[in-house]
Amino acid sequence: MADSLSEHVDRLVSERLIGMSAASKLMGTFREGRACHPSTLARWCHPGVRLPDGQSLRLEYIRVAGRLMTTRAALLRFLAAQQSRDLIREIEPPRSVAERRRANAAAERELIELGVGRSHRAKSSEEAGK
Numbered sequence: 001m002a003d004s005l006s007e008h009v010d011r012l013v014s015e016r017l018i019g020m021s022a023a024s025k026l027m028g029t030f031r032e033g034r035a036c037h038p039s040t041l042a043r044w045c046h047p048g049v050r051l052p053d054g055q056s057l058r059l060e061y062i063r064v065a066g067r068l069m070t071t072r073a074a075l076l077r078f079l080a081a082q083q084s085r086d087l088i089r090e091i092e093p094p095r096s097v098a099e100r101r102r103a104n105a106a107a108e109r110e111l112i113e114l115g116v117g118r119s120h121r122a123k124s125s126e127e128a129g130k
Contacts, residue, residue: 008060008062009062012060012061012062012069012070012071012074013062015071015072015073015074016071016072017062017064017069017070017071018069018070018071018072019038019067019068019069020038020039020041020042020068020069020070021038023038023041023070023072023075024036024037024038024040024041026072026075027041027075041059041068041070041075042068044058044059044078045058045059045060045061045068045070046058049082051081051082052084057078057081057082058078059074059075059078060074060077060078061074
């Protein structure tokens, strides 16, 4: 136990300790533009938060002279552990100009076949009348 405890302390110290007030500022603002309160992060340390599967998750911390300290990296691990895999998905890159034009032309042809879209000749005659 002493080795794992000293490894835990060593890891957090090497990640640059910050107090709960500084850590809460990293969380940004929530209700009505108010910042996350430091006591919220203290509750995340102990007792933690309950995950959907029933497990309890705690923000990693150490006590320094009675003061709770954590790290930015520990906060990121805590937040990442709460995320569902199905919420995280690959973001598709935007289509190129050529791909957008091809898709637009195909959609226009499909609309014309359905009798909803305007044919090219109808557009040309409208533009000529302007």
